[in-house]
Amino acid sequence: MDVAVVDYTSLDAPKQFTKSLRETGFAVLINHPIPYDVVLRLQNEWHDFFRSERKWKYLPSETEQDGYRPLEEAETAVGAEVKDIKEYYHWYPWGRQPELESASAAAVYQAGWSLAAELLTWVEANTPEEISKNFSMPLSQMIEGTRRTLLRILHYPPLRGDEPADAVRAAAHEDINMITVLPASNEPGLQVRDLEGKWHDVPCDPGSVAINAGDMLDYVTNGYYPSTTHRVNNPVGEAAKRARISTPLFLHPADDVLIAENKTAFEFLRDRIKQISGVELQK
Numbered sequence: 001m002d003v004a005v006v007d008y009t010s011l012d013a014p015k016q017f018t019k020s021l022r023e024t025g026f027a028v029l030i031n032h033p034i035p036y037d038v039v040l041r042l043q044n045e046w047h048d049f050f051r052s053e054r055k056w057k058y059l060p061s062e063t064e065q066d067g068y069r070p071l072e073e074a075e076t077a078v079g080a081e082v083k084d085i086k087e088y089y090h091w092y093p094w095g096r097q098p099e100l101e102s103a104s105a106a107a108v109y110q111a112g113w114s115l116a117a118e119l120l121t122w123v124e125a126n127t128p129e130e131i132s133k134n135f136s137m138p139l140s141q142m143i144e145g146t147r148r149t150l151l152r153i154l155h156y157p158p159l160r161g162d163e164p165a166d167a168v169r170a171a172a173h174e175d176i177n178m179i180t181v182l183p184a185s186n187e188p189g190l191q192v193r194d195l196e197g198k199w200h201d202v203p204c205d206p207g208s209v210a211i212n213a214g215d216m217l218d219y220v221t222n223g224y225y226p227s228t229t230h231r232v233n234n235p236v237g238e239a240a241k242r243a244r245i246s247t248p249l250f251l252h253p254a255d256d257v258l259i260a261e262n263k264t265a266f267e268f269l270r271d272r273i274k275q276i277s278g279v280e281l282q283k
Helices: 013-024 036-050 053-058 102-125 215-220 237-241 265-277
Strands: 005-007 026-030 067-069 087-091 150-156 170-173 179-183 190-193 199-201 209-213 230-232 244-246 249-251 258-260
Touching: 005 013, 013 026, 013 102, 013 209, 036 053, 036 087, 036 102, 036 150, 036 244, 053 067, 053 087, 087 102, 102 150, 102 179, 102 209, 102 249, 215 258, 215 265, 258 265
Parallel strands: 005 026
Antiparallel strands: 026 209, 067 087, 087 150, 150 244, 150 249, 170 230, 179 209, 179 249, 190 199, 190 230
């Protein structure tokens, strides 16, 4: 299972990107418009944030979606027995924004959003008519006016050696949203599972960006673009002593967009959040 590495600037980039998304659920872009220096600044600034005491000021209430979640509140993936080994911050343009770190977060959020919106037009243009004729509206219009698109800033701490036997940085899962834009992390570890159950490393070259289809795109296209299972594996040796920073942007449709027969994007998201965390999502 080879995830294609596609040069964003090449003439056939839209077709090559869409082909890889169709065959693997993933694609990796190089020479894309998200500035690498801004991604590095984001990773460095938020690494410091997670090592500071300031993070505790941003704990969410039961009704808030933005803010900081500590290791103790990490999700347990569907089918897993133990929590992931991670802490994270949910960054939204409308949410609480740590003063020292939010300029870089805002820049990556906007650049990732713009790229994701363009990639949806690539998908639209290269999807067979027998699939696209069932869309309630063009994919690129589904994201207009949404407040759900999320920059999730993840910190996977160095492994201590006393973690539960089955605990991993991120257990096997699929993303809920339309597409995910993930600038290359400071450390490798992302893997994707093929139909035979074998795991494959996703390229993580500095400056590249991985894109994957989420459950909503899978649902909208009746499985034409698969929401492929992926994970973040635990490193070994010296790498286990290093932290990993990951900054996926999860692109969501607006709440009232009909993504399949009689189900809106909000209803789909609400049901999945409840399945994963037991939380009842509020509009």
